[in-house]
Amino acid sequence: MIGFLARRLAGMVAVLLAISLLTFLIFQVIPGGDPAVRMAGRLATPAQVQDVRRAWGFDRPVYDQYLTTMGKVLDGTVVSYSQQINVEDEIVRSLPPTISLALGAGVIWLFFGVLFGVLSAITAGRLLDRSLTVVALVGISTPAFFLGALLLYYFGYRLELLPLGGYVPLTRDPWGWFTHMLMPWLALSVAFIGVYARVLRSNVLDTMSEDYVRTARAKGLSERRVLVRHVLRNSLIPIVSLWGLDFAAVVGGGAIVIESVFDLHGVGQYAAESIARLDVPPVLVVTLLVACAVVVLGAVVDILYAALDPRIRLAR
Amino acid sequence: MSLLEVANLGVSFATEAGAVRAVDGASFALSRGEVLALVGESGSGKSTIGLTLMGLTRRLGARTSGAATLEGQDLLGAGERELRSLRGNRMAMVFQDPISSLNPVQRVGWQISEQIRAHQPLVGGAQALERAVELMDRAGIANARSRVRAYPHELSGGMRQRVMIAMALSCEPGLLIADEPTTALDVTTQAQILAQLRELRERTEMGILFITHDLGVVADIADRILVMRAGQLVEQGNAEEILHAPQHPYTQSLLAAYAPRPLRAPRTTGAPLLQTQELSVAFRAGRRAQVQALDGVSLTLQEGETLGVVGESGAGKSTLIRCLVRLTDPTSGTIHFRGQDITKARGRQLASVRRELQMVFQDSHASLNPRRRVEWILAGGLRLREVPRAQWRGRAGELLERVGLRVEHLDRFPHELSGGERQRVGIARALSCDPRALVLDEPVSSLDATVRAQVLDLLARLQAEAGLSYLLVSHDLMVVRGVSDRVAVMRNGEVVEVGATEELFSSPQHEYTRTLLASCLKLPGQVRSAV
Numbered sequence: 001m002i003g004f005l006a007r008r009l010a011g012m013v014a015v016l017l018a019i020s021l022l023t024f025l026i027f028q029v030i031p032g033g034d035p036a037v038r039m040a041g042r043l044a045t046p047a048q049v050q051d052v053r054r055a056w057g058f059d060r061p062v063y064d065q066y067l068t069t070m071g072k073v074l075d076g077t078v079v080s081y082s083q084q085i086n087v088e089d090e091i092v093r094s095l096p097p098t099i100s101l102a103l104g105a106g107v108i109w110l111f112f113g114v115l116f117g118v119l120s121a122i123t124a125g126r127l128l129d130r131s132l133t134v135v136a137l138v139g140i141s142t143p144a145f146f147l148g149a150l151l152l153y154y155f156g157y158r159l160e161l162l163p164l165g166g167y168v169p170l171t172r173d174p175w176g177w178f179t180h181m182l183m184p185w186l187a188l189s190v191a192f193i194g195v196y197a198r199v200l201r202s203n204v205l206d207t208m209s210e211d212y213v214r215t216a217r218a219k220g221l222s223e224r225r226v227l228v229r230h231v232l233r234n235s236l237i238p239i240v241s242l243w244g245l246d247f248a249a250v251v252g253g254g255a256i257v258i259e260s261v262f263d264l265h266g267v268g269q270y271a272a273e274s275i276a277r278l279d280v281p282p283v284l285v286v287t288l289l290v291a292c293a294v295v296v297l298g299a300v301v302d303i304l305y306a307a308l309d310p311r312i313r314l315a316r
Numbered sequence: 317m318s319l320l321e322v323a324n325l326g327v328s329f330a331t332e333a334g335a336v337r338a339v340d341g342a343s344f345a346l347s348r349g350e351v352l353a354l355v356g357e358s359g360s361g362k363s364t365i366g367l368t369l370m371g372l373t374r375r376l377g378a379r380t381s382g383a384a385t386l387e388g389q390d391l392l393g394a395g396e397r398e399l400r401s402l403r404g405n406r407m408a409m410v411f412q413d414p415i416s417s418l419n420p421v422q423r424v425g426w427q428i429s430e431q432i433r434a435h436q437p438l439v440g441g442a443q444a445l446e447r448a449v450e451l452m453d454r455a456g457i458a459n460a461r462s463r464v465r466a467y468p469h470e471l472s473g474g475m476r477q478r479v480m481i482a483m484a485l486s487c488e489p490g491l492l493i494a495d496e497p498t499t500a501l502d503v504t505t506q507a508q509i510l511a512q513l514r515e516l517r518e519r520t521e522m523g524i525l526f527i528t529h530d531l532g533v534v535a536d537i538a539d540r541i542l543v544m545r546a547g548q549l550v551e552q553g554n555a556e557e558i559l560h561a562p563q564h565p566y567t568q569s570l571l572a573a574y575a576p577r578p579l580r581a582p583r584t585t586g587a588p589l590l591q592t593q594e595l596s597v598a599f600r601a602g603r604r605a606q607v608q609a610l611d612g613v614s615l616t617l618q619e620g621e622t623l624g625v626v627g628e629s630g631a632g633k634s635t636l637i638r639c640l641v642r643l644t645d646p647t648s649g650t651i652h653f654r655g656q657d658i659t660k661a662r663g664r665q666l667a668s669v670r671r672e673l674q675m676v677f678q679d680s681h682a683s684l685n686p687r688r689r690v691e692w693i694l695a696g697g698l699r700l701r702e703v704p705r706a707q708w709r710g711r712a713g714e715l716l717e718r719v720g721l722r723v724e725h726l727d728r729f730p731h732e733l734s735g736g737e738r739q740r741v742g743i744a745r746a747l748s749c750d751p752r753a754l755v756l757d758e759p760v761s762s763l764d765a766t767v768r769a770q771v772l773d774l775l776a777r778l779q780a781e782a783g784l785s786y787l788l789v790s791h792d793l794m795v796v797r798g799v800s801d802r803v804a805v806m807r808n809g810e811v812v813e814v815g816a817t818e819e820l821f822s823s824p825q826h827e828y829t830r831t832l833l834a835s836c837l838k839l840p841g842q843v844r845s846a847v
Binding site: 210211212214215216217218219220221222223225229230233234237308309310311 | 370372396400401402403404405408409411413416417418419420421422430431434435467469480483
């Protein structure tokens with residue numbers, strides 16, 4: 001197990017290095033033209049472009065440019081020139097709403113996805129299973145912006161039960177935080193719940209026909225114990241990796257639509273606004289952030305996976 | 317009163333095509349300390365009886381009729397709760413495949429103690445685990461105290477089956493139902509497990525219902541035998557009587573299929589066709605360890621000859637085959653085919669070697685494309701030989717007739733064929749390339765005994781007709797015996813003995829060959845005519 005951990009973490013570092021290199025190439029080298037002009041933004045004067053060139057090392061060799069870029073990203077000294085704001089300060093400001101969104105929605109979609117998936121599997125073919133299947137498919141195919149708008153209209157505008165968007169920090173006002181996050185959580189979770197329920201349903205059904213489940217019944221275990229300790233213990237393993245990667249995507253700003261609909265000022269919304277302004281530095285940093293979130297959580301998932309399934313530790 | 321009494325048991329399953337009667341009016345009794353063998357070929361309903369007694373066919377939608385009682389307690393009418401208190405407690409079951417029958421993500425000790433705690437709620441966790449160690453120890457697992465923490469995949473096949481047995485015995489049941497408990501194991505391991513079961517019966521007075529298709533195993537362990545066919549019991553009686561003087565024609569045909577085939581008359585064979593010299597393959601396993609899968613194997617297959625290669629799992633048979641058809645590269649040594657060195661053949665040369673050296677696989681179900689009809693499967697080889705497309709159907713039909721099938725089988729999918737028919741298609745597919753030699757990888761080991769005999773007959777006939785050479789690989793000495801001119805015995809990647817079939821069987825030189833022979837000669841008829 002320790003050998004596995006060491007290998008997996010070393011692999012993670014290697015992947016992070018590769019990603020930083022690729023991102024650098026994609027942003028600074030491959031497009032051609034003058035990278036300093038792109039970084040400086042649309043309204044920069046020639047003098048400003050010259051400053052950018054010097055600051056980012058675009059007048060020096062490529063490897064030097066790479067080191068300078070990564071140095072700036074890690075230092076937190078990347079500046080959006082058109083906005084005159086430090087990018088990393090802005091990202092640190094936008095992380096709490098994004099993480100709140102990811103955590104809350106992640107818990108909701110995992111809970112209901114597993115609940116509906118298991119219910120669906122154990123009633124397979126019966127009315128409850130069929131209704132849940134329809135509900136899941138409707139959930140998967142409802143666009144998040146439409147669902148978000150519906151929620152805002154009914155619960156926010158017509159019934160005035162919940163606030164019409166915005167973010168309140170948890171530390172300042174826990175109840176306000178909760179009421180502000182509730183609709184975004186639901187709007188984001190619905191599609192995931194549908195997907196997770198479908199995936200788990202088929203996993204559980206596959207596992208139920210395994211020989212070792214028959215053995216478990218032959219041992220005289222109660223049906224609940226067979227289901228929890230033998231069926232679910234095995235069929236939840238793939239769900240763990242699915243959840244880790246989806247969660248990472250949301251943390252990295254993947255929920256752009258939801259963040260914008262509910263005006264949460266999260267990482268995704270920040271990236272979307274920067275793209276609209278053709279403001280390159282924030283996009284570069286957010287891209288690296290997403291990649292890191294996915295890689296780190298991917299490693300965490302793999303380690304969890306190995307803890308859950310002893311066979312994984314052998315295969316390298 | 318008998319331990320188990322079954323009267324007029326019927327089991328049927330509802331399918332789209334209507335109800336299928338899997339078991340039809342079976343009546344038998346089993347006493348304490350008795351081993352009752354339930355024998356039949358696949359589809360005879362023997363496993364259904366075992367599963368139904370355990371109440372495990374209920375959720376498959378089985379409808380039962382008749383009566384079954386365990387120590388006077390009704391099994392068929394029992395409620396789920398009542399049945400659960402019997403299962404694993406007063407009756408337990410051991411299944412065929414120990415790797416798929418154990419939960420892969422739980423330690424084996426945990427899996428045993430779980431059963432103890434399910435039936436004896438007063439026993440604590442540590443105490444139950446202690447019992448698991450004891451049970452594993454008694455089931456013949458060395459170092460049980462450390463193995464109790466092993467996961468199933470960390471144990472060998474024989475060890476896993478011992479874990480299953482330890483688990484089944486954990487609550488000291490009166491009835492043990494063993495469903496093909498040795499079928500997935502090597503012959504020497506099989507012998508050990510059977511000895512274990514015999515010892516158990518003597519010690520505990522347990523009744524054992526032993527379900528198997530293998531009459532050799534039956535001869536080794538059974539007191540009485542029930543013969544099943546198509547859901548019905550056709551004959552029952554003492555083991556001695558049934559094995560020596562079967563009354564029912566079906567039992568007679570079953571036994572006849574097990575009788576060893578007459579040895580082949582010595583034949584003159586041609587020049588060397590396929591030759592390996594000092595062939596070795598080493599795989600890396602982990603950082604430093606190496607596995608020597610093949611170790612200096614030198615074998616020659618003559619033109620028109622059948623060379624049998626026998627060995628248990630891990631002997632290197634599969635690696636040898638993979639080298640011959642050039643799927644694995646040898647670490648050292650050479651392979652010659654028709655005088656050409658093909659050790660490093662690539663491209664066109666390899667393609668022509670592969671066409672002339674065809675394979676027939678063990679699992680015909682897995683090796684034929686499930687979504688293609690037989691005609692398409694056979695056309696592949698014809699295309700390679702540049703037969704005009706217009707002739708494909710006719711030629712494919714001829715191929716089927718050569719292997720004893722009919723033209724109408726061309727339009728079937730593999731799943732619409734029986735196991736024997738599928739293996740015939742597998743052979744026809746190999747023939748479609750017009751090969752010089754066939755590498756037969758366990759070609760009959762997934763077939764029932766009667767079908768097995770038919771397929772072996774077919775192979776012999778094809779060889780006589782077309783002058784083919786066969787390299788026949790099997791774990792089963794008896795399969796190899798009747799069709800091979802020479803036999804090579806492999807163990808741990810080495811050929812330990814090779815010789816003419818008759819000599820090898822009458823005076824085996826290597827100790828391992830003698831062990832193998834001893835473990836497969838069990839039926840009275842076999843001993844009489846084999847040696």
